[in-house]
Amino acid sequence: MVDVVKTISEFVAGLDLSGKVLQVSDDGTNTTLMLENSYHLRAFMPIKIDGADYKVLTANASTSTITIEGVLLTAELYQVPNPFFFWGSFYLANVDFGLREDEQRLPMFYMNQPLREDWGNYESQIVTPDFYFLIGDHANYDDWQTADYYEKRQIGLTKLAWAIREQAQKHKAFGTITSSWTIEKLNKLGDYLPKAGADNSLFNHTLTGVGIRVSIPIYNQCNC
Numbered sequence: 001m002v003d004v005v006k007t008i009s010e011f012v013a014g015l016d017l018s019g020k021v022l023q024v025s026d027d028g029t030n031t032t033l034m035l036e037n038s039y040h041l042r043a044f045m046p047i048k049i050d051g052a053d054y055k056v057l058t059a060n061a062s063t064s065t066i067t068i069e070g071v072l073l074t075a076e077l078y079q080v081p082n083p084f085f086f087w088g089s090f091y092l093a094n095v096d097f098g099l100r101e102d103e104q105r106l107p108m109f110y111m112n113q114p115l116r117e118d119w120g121n122y123e124s125q126i127v128t129p130d131f132y133f134l135i136g137d138h139a140n141y142d143d144w145q146t147a148d149y150y151e152k153r154q155i156g157l158t159k160l161a162w163a164i165r166e167q168a169q170k171h172k173a174f175g176t177i178t179s180s181w182t183i184e185k186l187n188k189l190g191d192y193l194p195k196a197g198a199d200n201s202l203f204n205h206t207l208t209g210v211g212i213r214v215s216i217p218i219y220n221q222c223n224c
Helices: 004-013 090-099 146-168
Strands: 020-028 029-036 044-049 051-059 064-068 077-079 084-088 108-112 115-116 126-140 182-186 190-193 197-201 205-216
Touching: 004 084, 004 108, 004 126, 029 190, 044 064, 051 084, 064 108, 084 090, 090 108, 146 205
Parallel strands: 084 108
Antiparallel strands: 020 029, 020 077, 029 064, 044 051, 044 077, 051 064, 108 126, 115 126, 126 205, 182 205, 190 197
């Protein structure tokens, strides 16, 4: 049988969000770096640069530029942290979210259940679930306007969604993905009401995010 939860959680944990540092400059106190791709980086997130840990002070997803604490004269390679995996119904995932330490919550990758799975015919070695994923991160509901959600989080989270899409096409546990990837830009992760917008937060937290709907074939017997 296919362990869908294990397969997807391992895929998320194994995402390669590394790259090359393109430019380095400093003001004598902090260092500004231009990256190949900043993905979902934001202020207060950690980043590895040449194997050492640093804290991000500012991040601009449009230009893939970040500022970190301290002065670096040179920098070559970086590694962006992978999102934290959650799964289950909204209710149970919310319980899990509440029990974790703050540094183990965000950004999040959430796999919604229940899942509808196509098992094919009797001889099929592929199971194809219809997935709904959410990539979520903190948002400031009190002060942000529409442009703030877009510039401060949606651009970066969309970059992460694109990386997930690209790496899923090559993942050894997955078959050929012919399904469309349908993306939803959600300023607030909540229950949306007609003509009223988001109502209650899905995770008892002020989150923004990107939703992904896709069907992914998973090998029944994967030599992984």
